[in-house]
Amino acid sequence: MVVAAALVSCTQASSGGGPGTDVPNAVADPAAADAARSAENADAAEREAGEAEPTAAPSPGPALVRDAFATLQATLNETCTPGAGDCAYFLGRVTRELTELDESMRADTKGPGHFKKPLADMKVLFDKLGDDRSEAHLEKHFSEIVGTRDGINTWMQDHPDDYR
Numbered sequence: 241m242v243v244a245a246a247l248v249s250c251t252q253a254s255s256g257g258g259p260g261t262d263v264p265n266a267v268a269d270p271a272a273a274d275a276a277r278s279a280e281n282a283d284a285a286e287r288e289a290g291e292a293e294p295t296a297a298p299s300p301g302p303a304l305v306r307d308a309f310a311t312l313q314a315t316l317n318e319t320c321t322p323g324a325g326d327c328a329y330f331l332g333r334v335t336r337e338l339t340e341l342d343e344s345m346r347a348d349t350k351g352p353g354h355f356k357k358p359l360a361d362m363k364v365l366f367d368k369l370g371d372d373r374s375e376a377h378l379e380k381h382f383s384e385i386v387g388t389r390d391g392i393n394t395w396m397q398d399h400p401d402d403y404r
Contacts, residue, residue, distance in 0.1 A: 312337040322379040331378035
């Protein structure tokens with residue numbers, strides 16, 4: 241309301257109509273002018289505050305190696321039969337878990353050099369898989385996916401400080 245009153249005052253003064261027409265660019269109501277300046281200052285402060293805040297919420301980042309390994313380990317007693325139509329979920333899950341473990345190992349404070357072997361094994365697998373995550377393609381690489389999972393499990397068992 242105050243901003244609207246200030247705009248009307250400014251419009252009347254600049255257009256030559258309304259009170260104060262004998263004084264060029266005069267504002268009829270000094271209180272309205274003060275209110276308009278206050279509103280402009282508040283708007284400017286909000287814009288500056290908005291610029292200081294991040295525009296998007298930060299992502300939580302890769303899971304800790306321990307957490308990512310735990311979810312991969314949960315697949316150890318699972319399997320499927322390629323060609324039977326029951327592999328889409330299982331192979332998709334193992335592939336996702338390996339991807340998350342890869343990300344967490346790369347982001348870990350120990351550095352990727354500490355996880356050289358499992359990262360190399362996952363790279364070989366991911367290079368073979370490419371971007372195709374269809375059931376038929378994953379079934380084609382069933383042995384590599386399960387073998388990578390099992391090899392990383394064995395490596396991690398020899399490095400309990402990374403997951404306990």
